[in-house]
Amino acid sequence: MNVDFNYGTLASVLSAAEKSGLPVSALVLRQQAEQLETGEDEIYRRMAGNYRVMRECIGPGCEKDLRSTSGLTGGDAYRVKLAADAGKSLVGRPLSGALYRALAVSGLNAAMGRIVAAPTAGSCGILPAAVLTMQAEKKAAERACVMSLFTASAVGMVIAGAATLAGAEGGCQAECGSASAMAAASVTELAGGTPRMIGSAVAIALQNVLGLVCDPVAGLVEIPCILRNASGVANAFVAAELALDGVESAIPPDEVIRAMKKVGESMPPALRETAEGGLASTPTAKRLRRQVFGGPDETD
Amino acid sequence: MNVFDILGPVMIGPSSSHTAGAARIGGVARALLGAPAVRAEILLHGSFAKTYRGHGTDKALIAGIMGMAPDDARIRRAPELARENGLRVSIAAGEIAGAHPNTARVTLTDAKGRSVTVVGSSVGGGSILVTEVNGMDVSFTGQHTTLIVLHRDTPGTIAEVTEVLAAEGVNICNFRLSRRCRGGEAVMTIEIDGAFGGDVNERIACLPNIYSSTMLPPV
Numbered sequence: 001m002n003v004d005f006n007y008g009t010l011a012s013v014l015s016a017a018e019k020s021g022l023p024v025s026a027l028v029l030r031q032q033a034e035q036l037e038t039g040e041d042e043i044y045r046r047m048a049g050n051y052r053v054m055r056e057c058i059g060p061g062c063e064k065d066l067r068s069t070s071g072l073t074g075g076d077a078y079r080v081k082l083a084a085d086a087g088k089s090l091v092g093r094p095l096s097g098a099l100y101r102a103l104a105v106s107g108l109n110a111a112m113g114r115i116v117a118a119p120t121a122g123s124c125g126i127l128p129a130a131v132l133t134m135q136a137e138k139k140a141a142e143r144a145c146v147m148s149l150f151t152a153s154a155v156g157m158v159i160a161g162a163a164t165l166a167g168a169e170g171g172c173q174a175e176c177g178s179a180s181a182m183a184a185a186s187v188t189e190l191a192g193g194t195p196r197m198i199g200s201a202v203a204i205a206l207q208n209v210l211g212l213v214c215d216p217v218a219g220l221v222e223i224p225c226i227l228r229n230a231s232g233v234a235n236a237f238v239a240a241e242l243a244l245d246g247v248e249s250a251i252p253p254d255e256v257i258r259a260m261k262k263v264g265e266s267m268p269p270a271l272r273e274t275a276e277g278g279l280a281s282t283p284t285a286k287r288l289r290r291q292v293f294g295g296p297d298e299t300d
Numbered sequence: 301m302n303v304f305d306i307l308g309p310v311m312i313g314p315s316s317s318h319t320a321g322a323a324r325i326g327g328v329a330r331a332l333l334g335a336p337a338v339r340a341e342i343l344l345h346g347s348f349a350k351t352y353r354g355h356g357t358d359k360a361l362i363a364g365i366m367g368m369a370p371d372d373a374r375i376r377r378a379p380e381l382a383r384e385n386g387l388r389v390s391i392a393a394g395e396i397a398g399a400h401p402n403t404a405r406v407t408l409t410d411a412k413g414r415s416v417t418v419v420g421s422s423v424g425g426g427s428i429l430v431t432e433v434n435g436m437d438v439s440f441t442g443q444h445t446t447l448i449v450l451h452r453d454t455p456g457t458i459a460e461v462t463e464v465l466a467a468e469g470v471n472i473c474n475f476r477l478s479r480r481c482r483g484g485e486a487v488m489t490i491e492i493d494g495a496f497g498g499d500v501n502e503r504i505a506c507l508p509n510i511y512s513s514t515m516l517p518p519v
Contacts, residue, residue, distance in 0.1 A: 007301070028303065043303075050304075053310050069353075069354060069355070110313060111376075112314065112319070112356050114310065114311070115313050116310050117311060118307050121314060121320075149307055152307070153304075156306035157305075160305075219347075219351045220314065221314040221315050293350070293351070293354065
């Protein structure tokens with residue numbers, strides 16, 4: 001059955017999935033094949049290539065000696081993985097696995113490793129950590145995992161059209177927040193959730209990060225970006241869990257997305273990737289900036 | 301917009317504008333030089349100038365100049381590789397009037413002493429805009445095959461160039477003309493869908509009033 005939909009609203013995507021009886025991912029793959037005038041196999045192969053790059057981040061990202069170019073960060077994924085593998089994790093699997101994978105990918109990004117922007121480099125750890133964890137620890141099949149990236153991308157396209165994916169425009173709620181919502185959608189689909197549950201997961205994930213600012217210390221994609229990838233994937237699992245258990249957001253996902261846009265517009269520029277506010281303007285941040293770049297800080 | 305705009309590009313971190321975009325700017329300069337560079341002078345402006353040490357912008361530019369793609373894992377070692385390969389690099393921070401906050405001016409020289417100067421900006425998400433080639437105003441993104449045709453500003457010249465392309469069945473998706481003064485030196489930047497065959501560039505270069513024609517593959 002050929003059901004029309006567009007990426008103007010998440011509601012359009014989800015209701016098309018419900019009507020067609022297809023998973024969201026299958027619907028998106030079919031639509032993309034039409035749009036890009038290429039076979040579904042070719043598009044799937046390309047997405048599988050991206051998934052492979054994501055997976056290849058984990059090993060190097062978990063190395064004990066991983067260090068960012070600036071020297072300010074590195075080694076956090078190793079620490080969390082050590083605890084997880086020793087059975088000493090407080091939160092246990094799969095969350096501990098998701099946490100170290102998110103730290104690994106975003107830590108690798110800061111160390112000039114190869115990553116997939118998902119949707120941005122600053123938020124690149126969240127979606128890979130979520131999906132790779134579902135595969136490694138919840139036995140999700142490889143094909144289903146690659147397909148779930150289509151569901152995530154659909155959510156990303158809706159947010160890009162109706163709001164923004166850029167920290168400079170919408171703060172971290174737009175980057176890590178969006179990535180978290182995308183990851184929540186993937187995890188929900190992989191766990192057998194319905195399109196309606198996917199919508200709930202997106203709404204819950206995004207509303208829990210409204211107002212999150214972009215305040216990069218020394219202007220680098222490291223502090224607090226790497227740690228926000230960890231909390232971002234945790235937020236995704238929280239949202240997916242609630243949605244799968246039948247919890248619904250009182251505010252529908254498209255309205256939450258629009259709210260995120262408006263909140264971003266109300267944010268002063270100091271909190272939108274200018275490194276002038278939030279953590280970036282703390283005494284320690286100023287000291288770290290001098291340490292990396294030398295010279296007196298202009299905002300002192 | 302498609303799914304690969306959301307999940308992608310595959311890139312070397314940490315920043316799509318300060319790293320991936322910078323690598324592509326270096327790549328454009330390399331492609332325009334048409335030969336390995338022995339000397340690279342890089343001027344960084346704005347945010348590029350302020351944050352290059354932390355973002356690896358300098359490494360990414362050098363990597364692009366050496367022909368590496370934005371996802372080449374060797375990018376973080378680009379300065380050592382440059383030294384090993386006889387490429388001398390100098391980097392300075394400075395002002396480029398009116399430029400985008402992520403702008404670099406790159407001058408490359410090859411072993412024969414030929415040089416090219418490119419000014420390019422990294423405008424977000426890994427996208428770039430090249431705004432100057434050898435002092436001439438241009439405007440192209442490097443996403444498409446791009447023809448850069450230096451010529452004397454005379455009536456009919458544009459038509460002759462586009463006629464060659466039309467005869468090849470080539471579709472133009474962007475065209476920009478800039479000239480110093482009427483009847484003086486001018487440059488066409490022509491972005492096309494797809495690519496074209498071997499001798500089209502040579503045929504254009506041989507047309508009357510054409511000083512040079514360079515075909516830049518997508519970077």
